[in-house]
Amino acid sequence: MSASDRWILAIDQGNSGTKAAVVALDGSIIATSSAPVTVDIGSDGAATQDPNEWDVALKHSVKQAVEIGRESTQIEPKGLHSIAVTGQWGSTVPVGADGEPVGPVLLWADTRGAEHSERVIGGPISVGGIAPHKALPWLRYTGGAPNPHGADPTGHALLLSNELADIGDRARWLLEPVDYLVMRLTGRVVATPASMILSWITDNRPGHEPRYLPKLIRRAGRDPQQLPKLVPTGALAGELQPSIARELELTAGVPVVAGLPDLHAAVIGSGAIAPYQTHLAVSTTAWLSAPVPFKKTDVLHQMASVPGLTPDLQVVADNIETGGAALTWLREQIIAPHDSLVGGGSGIGASGAASPLAHPTFDDLFALAEQAPPGSEGLLFAPWLNGERSPVDDRNLRGAWLNLSLRSNRAALVRSVLEGVANNIAWLFHYYEKFLGRPVPTLRILGGGARSDLWCEILASTLDRPLERVEDPLNAQLRGVALWSRVALGDVSLAEVAGMIPVDRIFYPDPDDRELYRRHFQQYRKLAGTLRGFYRSMNRVT
Numbered sequence: 001m002s003a004s005d006r007w008i009l010a011i012d013q014g015n016s017g018t019k020a021a022v023v024a025l026d027g028s029i030i031a032t033s034s035a036p037v038t039v040d041i042g043s044d045g046a047a048t049q050d051p052n053e054w055d056v057a058l059k060h061s062v063k064q065a066v067e068i069g070r071e072s073t074q075i076e077p078k079g080l081h082s083i084a085v086t087g088q089w090g091s092t093v094p095v096g097a098d099g100e101p102v103g104p105v106l107l108w109a110d111t112r113g114a115e116h117s118e119r120v121i122g123g124p125i126s127v128g129g130i131a132p133h134k135a136l137p138w139l140r141y142t143g144g145a146p147n148p149h150g151a152d153p154t155g156h157a158l159l160l161s162n163e164l165a166d167i168g169d170r171a172r173w174l175l176e177p178v179d180y181l182v183m184r185l186t187g188r189v190v191a192t193p194a195s196m197i198l199s200w201i202t203d204n205r206p207g208h209e210p211r212y213l214p215k216l217i218r219r220a221g222r223d224p225q226q227l228p229k230l231v232p233t234g235a236l237a238g239e240l241q242p243s244i245a246r247e248l249e250l251t252a253g254v255p256v257v258a259g260l261p262d263l264h265a266a267v268i269g270s271g272a273i274a275p276y277q278t279h280l281a282v283s284t285t286a287w288l289s290a291p292v293p294f295k296k297t298d299v300l301h302q303m304a305s306v307p308g309l310t311p312d313l314q315v316v317a318d319n320i321e322t323g324g325a326a327l328t329w330l331r332e333q334i335i336a337p338h339d340s341l342v343g344g345g346s347g348i349g350a351s352g353a354a355s356p357l358a359h360p361t362f363d364d365l366f367a368l369a370e371q372a373p374p375g376s377e378g379l380l381f382a383p384w385l386n387g388e389r390s391p392v393d394d395r396n397l398r399g400a401w402l403n404l405s406l407r408s409n410r411a412a413l414v415r416s417v418l419e420g421v422a423n424n425i426a427w428l429f430h431y432y433e434k435f436l437g438r439p440v441p442t443l444r445i446l447g448g449g450a451r452s453d454l455w456c457e458i459l460a461s462t463l464d465r466p467l468e469r470v471e472d473p474l475n476a477q478l479r480g481v482a483l484w485s486r487v488a489l490g491d492v493s494l495a496e497v498a499g500m501i502p503v504d505r506i507f508y509p510d511p512d513d514r515e516l517y518r519r520h521f522q523q524y525r526k527l528a529g530t531l532r533g534f535y536r537s538m539n540r541v542t
Helices: 051-073 114-121 132-142 153-160 176-185 214-220 242-248 262-270 325-335 362-369 410-436 453-463 473-488 494-498 511-524 527-539
Strands: 007-013 019-025 027-038 047-049 082-085 093-095 173-175 237-238 255-257 278-282 286-289 302-311 313-317 378-381 398-403 445-446 467-470 504-506
Touching: 007 051, 007 114, 007 176, 007 473, 019 051, 019 473, 027 051, 027 473, 047 051, 051 176, 082 176, 082 262, 082 473, 093 176, 114 132, 114 153, 132 214, 153 173, 173 176, 176 237, 176 255, 214 237, 255 527, 262 278, 262 286, 262 302, 262 313, 262 445, 262 473, 278 410, 278 453, 278 527, 286 313, 286 410, 302 410, 325 362, 325 410, 362 410, 362 453, 378 410, 378 511, 378 527, 398 527, 410 511, 445 453, 445 473, 453 467, 453 504, 453 511, 467 473, 473 494
Parallel strands: 007 082, 082 255, 278 445, 445 467
Antiparallel strands: 007 019, 019 027, 093 173, 237 255, 278 286, 302 313, 378 398, 467 504
C-alpha cells in the first residue's frame, strides 16, 4: 500500500460537539463530520455534559467522515495509519473500574467546587483569589495553581468528594476529555503532562522528568488512586481495541497516540512552531500562544508557560472566556432565526438548539456587519458573557453594550460584537507581549472565527499587526493533531510539519481603521475596572 493510500483519523471533542476528520499524510483534510452535544448550565454554577452523548456523537462523526472519505477519494479502512485525539481540557470525566462513566462530565466552566478550592488556594490576603503563600509551592513546580473559583479538575475532584460523593465514590479514575476518549479507543488509562496541565500536580520544570508530585496531590485534596498513569506527551497510548473497531467499522490494532489538548493541537495546526512564533485562535473561546524556551507565570493576568510538545519548549497558556461564543449567543438569543426556531443551544446560553445552518447563518451575520461602519458609530460591546479569565480573572464580569442609541441597528450590534471580541483580544495581547519580553511582528490565525474576512480585518487593525490565516482555519486543530500523530510515530519532525501548514491570505492593518480602533480600545480597556464594583454587587460569584 502506497503512502497516498494511507490516512489518519483525527478526533476533536469540543465544548459544542464532536468532530472527526479523515486526513491525508500530508495534512490535507479529505473529509470531516461533526455531531452536536448539549451543555447543561445550572444557576448554581453547574456546567455539565453527558459522556454517553459523547459516545453517540463520536460514532456518528467518525463513521460519517470515513464514509464521505470513501465516496470522495476511495479511501479504505485498511489504509488507516493512526488515530489522534484533541479537544477541550480542564474538564473532568468520572469513570468506573469497568471503563464506563459514572456521572456527567464536569466542564471547565463548572464552578460548584469554588468553596473547597478557596480553602486550598485562597486566603484573607490574596491576588485574584489566590493567597501568595499558598501559591508558591505550586508555582515553583508547575507554573500555575488551582483555580480559586473551582473551575478546574481540582475544584471538580473536591466537588466529587463532597457534595457529589455519590458519584465520586464510584469513580475509579477522574479523566480529562482527551484521555477519556483515548481510553474508550484503546482500553488503556493514560495521561500526559500536557493533558494534566490544569490539575497542577505534575513537575512541569523544563529538564525534569515528568512525574506526579505527591505533596501537591495532598495539597489539592486529590486521591492519587484516581489519577491515570502518566506517559510522555506524544507517547503511543495503545492500539484500537477490537470491540471499538467493530463499532466504528475500522481496523483493529491501529496505533492511537496519547491525547493532546486543543491548545497544543493549535500550535501544530497554525504552523507557528518555532520559539516565540505566535498564533491567535478564535473559537468558542479565544487565546494567544507560542512555544517559548522558559518557564514563567503571570498570576495577575492569568498567563503561564506550560509543558509543550517537546521537553525543551513550553507553550504559553491563557484564555479569553468568550470568543466566537459571543457571536453564537447574539445569533441564538438576540437575532432570532427567520423560521421561528427557538434560540439557544450549542452550549452557549439558554436551552433549545438552533441549527448552525438555520437562517440567519453566521455568513448572514458577517454580511450584515459589513453594512455598519468601522467602529459601529461608537457602540462598544464587552464580551464578558461568562465572566473572564485572561487578562483578568473575574467571574463577576458580564457582557454589555455601551453607547446604544436609536441609530443602533442590527448591523451595528453584530459588528460591535466582532469589534468587542477584538478589543478583548487586544487587551490580552498587550500583556502577552510583555510576557514574551518582545514584540510580536505577525500572528497566525485559526479557528471558526477566522473564516470571516471581516473579522480578520477587524482583528488586524485592532492589534495593528498582520494576520496570516491558515488554510481551512476551522479544521486547523484537526490537521494539527493528525500531523502530530506522524511526529509521535517518528515519520516526520516538527520542523517538517511547519512547512506542511499552508497560509491562504494575509490581512494587513488598515491605516484609518487602526487609528479609530486605537481610540476605541483606550476606552474599552477602562471598562472592567470602572464597572467592577457594579458587577460584584449584582452578581457576587466570588
